[in-house]
Amino acid sequence: MSLSALNISKHFGKTRALENVSLEVKSGQLVALLGPSGSGKTTLLRIMAGLDFPDPGCGSRLLFEGRDVMDLPARKRGVGMVFQHYALFRNMNVYDNVAFGMTVLKGAERPTKKEIRDRVNELLGKVHLEGFERRMPHQLSGGQRQRVALARAVAIRPQILLLDEPFGALDAKVRKELRRWLRAFQEEEKLTTVFVTHDQEEALELADEVVVMNNARVEQSGSPQEVYDHPASPFVIEFLGNVNRLLRGRSMPDGQKSRLYVRPHDIEIGPIVPGHTLEARVLHVFSAGSVGRVTLEYLETGEMLEAEVPRSEVDSMHLGAGQTVGLRFRHTRVFTRREDTTQELVEVPYVRE
């Protein structure tokens, strides 16, 4: 089921949570709402769920498969939701938690006891929790609780699944495993899914489409590759992965202030070739991982930057602190501050001297 949220605005008192945000999710897609805390992503998710409502009179609309559902109460939207801290029912065991959504149905809609049991068992099998039926939530680990929450949310066969920081409270190893598992599960069930995260790695790895949010607005949306390779704003480039910011305060030929961004893996280290390389001094070499991380000082401005180069190069060049080396940037982004709107920054091509 496709989902569109149109012109969503929301204020809490005087605090702006969402400012005219629009979002399109195609049927069966997995979309990540990515942003720092306070960017409005959770509020947007809760509005889609029906737990919060946009400001009245802003023309906000929410469509599921083209049908306006804004006036539909949360319990009738057919949306499955996994909460940040799972919100398992603490007075019920795992079985009753998963069965809950089916047992609250009334009359003819309500499945028989056997149907409920079959569905719960099927789901517990899918989330690898067979044999945990009688456990209480406090007897489960974080990862197990998360999977119970997921099984509970999909037990009612929702058309849309919403997840609020689904991996936030888990340790790194469990998080990685669950991520892959969730992706497989989502594809198998063909569930239109939106999840909220502040972890860019998680968003880029998991999602079909990433919606980067900042300060109550959508900064950019697109495929992970698009937003990573063609960030639309300094915020996006800084938020998605490590990046060096250089040329502080330097003016472009037309007099505009500019900033240059270069990713650590886009920096090449080699001998100095006058006119073709920038000169830098090596401050520190860290080579205990798969790549060598080199901290450098750009001699012209004294700015620090970090480069990632293959271990083999670190070894072959005998890189060490104090050395002066030449740098080449494979790929850079330059943003200038436009004169008419000082808030907005637009991208211009960076001309190498």
Added chain:
Amino acid sequence: MSDSRRARVLLTGAALAFLALLLLVPLAAVFSEALRKGWATFFATFDNYDAQYAILLTLLVAGISVPLNLVFGLAAAWAVTKHDFPGKSILVTLIDLPFSVSPVVSGLILVLVFGVNGWLGPYLHGAGIQIIFAVPGIVLATVFVTFPFVARELIPAMEATGREEEQAAVMLGASGWQILRRITLPNVRWALLYGVLLCNARAMGEFGAVSVVSGHIRGETNTVPLHVEILYNEYNFVAAFAMASLLALLALLTLVAKTALEWRIQHMEKQVVTERTRHRDPALSGPVK
């Protein structure tokens, strides 16, 4: 003996002596006075209509006001903790009002409103309804005075459990009633029981407000506390203390049950707390981002 230890012993001793003087001695006095002329006389106190009526009336009043306050308190706590609405802080203050008003004043207000010369008096009289100097007045006064107990216990308990479970239930299609019955109530059941217990103890022991509206009619509007006063004023000490010993016994039972419940609640909370710390232990969870 070091100074700090001496201070500790001194302070503890003072506190214990104070407690003994103010609580244990009077309690012992109640029972010893009641039994001064032996068990036969003690039981004889209850072998008359007025005493039995007072006990029954007290049970009746508590039997009506405790369930009412259970419902009111639950509704108030639910509204305050699970929903946001304008005027919420005013409601919270109002819940506490009976605690801050002297019971005598509460009683007088009821007389002012429902009494024969009160605001509603003429209409009620015309309809043949008597509230003041009758059982309805006693129930009203008791309901008012004991209103905060259930709500006061439930509000912190409901706040501690948060709203997420209720929201999860909504997302799963549960109606408000289903959520209350299956999620909210089971989560606060011990706090609820505790509140009911305190409410009941107060309902049975309330004197001030009830005294104003009852009129002290023997065999008609006399509750146990009022009956104690009457007997005492008639210099019928053994009987007065025998009746009083019932209330003291109720207090002791409440105390035992309260302690058991508190232990139970703390035990549950500890469970929740360890759960949460395990949940967020930085040593267990990897670096965020």
